[in-house]
Amino acid sequence: SYVLTQPPSVSVAPGKTARITCGGNNIGRTNVHWYQQKPGQAPVLVIYQDSDRPSGIPERLSGSNSGNTATLTISRVEAGDEADYFCQVWDGSGNRVVFGGGTKLTVL
């Protein structure tokens, strides 16, 4: 079964750049989607199909995907970016959705 690996936590100072990785075998060959979840709230889609942003998501959030790693990059980090972030793909071999374990972003 396909496995997505995320670091459990990432810490960054306000105004700096945070990079959250999502590792998977040849993940660059598939579309990766990213969700932000704040405590007590439902997840929110922030990046879809590797690098597209839904309306209302700031340009500070961007995505890339190549080889065995997809990356969510948050530039000029703000306190409001503190949340859990999950990557997600479709595993066509198993006909199922797969989520990464999630990364807690802490703004110092």
Place this chain on the structure above:
Amino acid sequence: QVQLVESGGGVAQPGRSLRLSCAASGFSFSNYGMHWVRQAPGKGLEWVALIWDHGTYRSYADSVKGRFTISRDNSKNTLYLQLNSLRAEDTAVYYCAREPQPNYFDSWGQGTLVTVSS
């Protein structure tokens, strides 16, 4: 605006059943695939099941296959999840989610909590 409202959660004993509902509004429900995703307390997201727009295809996570059934009533704009043979490890917040294009989710409900405990 798109709205998804789950209901039907609660406390159930191991081995018992529950049926969750997800009422959709603000979009043409019958044109979208729909999913259930769950989140155990303090844990990450786990995909549960999907159903195509007209219900012709369904898929399940291995952890629920044979116990849970996803269905929909497009005339009522409602998605369902029948949970049978419940186990303690099924305890989670269950979210319904809309799929604008294959296999990602642009809208989520607020979730309904299922607690399996004797």
